[in-house]
Amino acid sequence: MSDHLVVCTHCGGVNRLPEQRSALSGKCGKCGNKLFEGHPADVGGDQFDKQVSRSSVPVLVDVWAPWCGPCQAMAPAYESAARELEPNVRLIKLNSDANQPIAARLGISGIPTMILFENGRERARTSGAMPAGEIVRWVRQHLPA
Template structure:
């Protein structure tokens, strides 16, 4: 097993190596200098989505949402709170289904909000509907494989 995590920067998309024993909360991107974890889920585009899921070694939780979606807006503070609880062991990102329609179609999104948990380039769990922060955290911890962080 690797002694480091591969963490994709949400700002520039570069893959960064972070030693497993290091507290990743203070890690910065080697290219752009942005914090790798901010305690807030970052909005990403389709290219960054593919890099997060395809190149990073951390589990990735993706919230598929849209600006006009009432339940999505209602769940946003809970998703932010979940990011504070789960980072730096899980990457939390947001994907706007209006801006990234091709990715939403590829993921077979039928309703929003939908959260999809990926690990090692594979979808491992999916759930639709608004949830509280504790429900999100519990659902993620229930589905991530042990020893992934």
């Protein structure tokens, strides 16, 4: 059995959780907040990089913008998908307007775009709004069982 590395969305602390311990009840050793709360955290540059590069849990990123109608329409579905996928997948949101250098580095040409990262590498990406069930199916089809 191996430990999981989980990055706190509140303080960025990297936490080591034993595999047999429920990650749903895990708290950050640095700030004390729950590591998984059943909703996606809106992150900025440093937090985004840390989530993707340091977490051993796959990370699903929703790249969005406040003015984007389809992004706003998909937000409740993404929230619902977080409740179903966590703690096996970390769901985060990245505002492309507030984080333009990262959006450019990711090659974002349309939003909403979801990118699935595993072990620091992009595993899959898709653009366009999806309902919650479709988000969950899309993620599961791209991760090994």
